[in-house]
Amino acid sequence: MMLKPFERENVLAMPVVLISTVSGSGVANVAPWGNVTPILRPLDEIVIASALKRDTLDNIRETGEFVINVPPASMIDEVMICSRLYPPDVDEFAEAGLSKKTSSTVSAPGIAGCVAWIECKLKEEIVRDKYSLVIGKVTGLELNEDFVTEDGDLDYENAEPLCMLCGGSVIHYTKPVRAGRTAQYSEMFSWPGKKQD
Numbered sequence: 368m369m370l371k372p373f374e375r376e377n378v379l380a381m382p383v384v385l386i387s388t389v390s391g392s393g394v395a396n397v398a399p400w401g402n403v404t405p406i407l408r409p410l411d412e413i414v415i416a417s418a419l420k421r422d423t424l425d426n427i428r429e430t431g432e433f434v435i436n437v438p439p440a441s442m443i444d445e446v447m448i449c450s451r452l453y454p455p456d457v458d459e460f461a462e463a464g465l466s467k468k469t470s471s472t473v474s475a476p477g478i479a480g481c482v483a484w485i486e487c488k489l490k491e492e493i494v495r496d497k498y499s500l501v502i503g504k505v506t507g508l509e510l511n512e513d514f515v516t517e518d519g520d521l522d523y524e525n526a527e528p529l530c531m532l533c534g535g536s537v538i539h540y541t542k543p544v545r546a547g548r549t550a551q552y553s554e555m556f557s558w559p560g561k562k563q564d
């Protein structure tokens with residue numbers, strides 16, 4: 368079955384995050400985001416793609432800060448409330464019944480009850496005709512203590528970080544499950560026949 372070129376998200380699973388910001392006049396804002404990509408391990412930058420008409424983008428330009436909150440699957444209703452087109456002077460924490468969590472490195476608050484919080488400072492913006500790529504430097508990264516494994520990793524099966532796949536007429540919300548095995552990073556750097564040192 369062939370799909371249309373714009374239907375990339377129908378075949379690429381994406382994270383669903385909530386980006387929290389504050390406007391220059393102090394109004395807190397929350398918006399769901401799927402176009403979020405860490406830029407190469409082990410660097411500390413992350414890029415988000417934004418449509419040009421977004422209060423989130425305006426706020427990031429005004430304050431130079433944002434928090435990428437990873438919501439649990441149980442927050443889908445709040446995610447959808449925050450996706451509505453509120454005017455910029457409406458506090459979307461209040462609208463969605465979300466509680467603020469003080470951030471460590473930025474003045475924008477995070478969202479209490481999330482799985483993890485990625486605090487960012489604006490590093491660079493790449494503006495095109497129809498979108499902007501916002502590159503943030505991660506200045507603070509915190510994992511909810513309730514969802515840490517013995518190895519210090521995210522306990523994703525209990526935390527249920529929200530993900531999505533787009534469909535023709537609906538967003539399919541999903542969550543990660545174990546696929547069968549883990550892999551050593553060193554597997555990437557070996558090939559058959561390589562001489563061992």
Ligand SMILES: Cc1cc2nc3c(=O)[nH]c(=O)nc-3n(C[C@H](O)[C@H](O)[C@H](O)COP(=O)(O)O)c2cc1C
Binds near residue numbers: 383
């Ligand atoms: C699951 C989901 C993912 C979204 N991802 C993005 C995205 O990656 N970029 C974007 O510009 N808008 C995205 N949106 C749309 C914005 O969240 C929506 O337009 C919101 O009202 C923007 O709020 P703001 O104007 O307060 O920033 C997404 C919406 C949903 C429901």
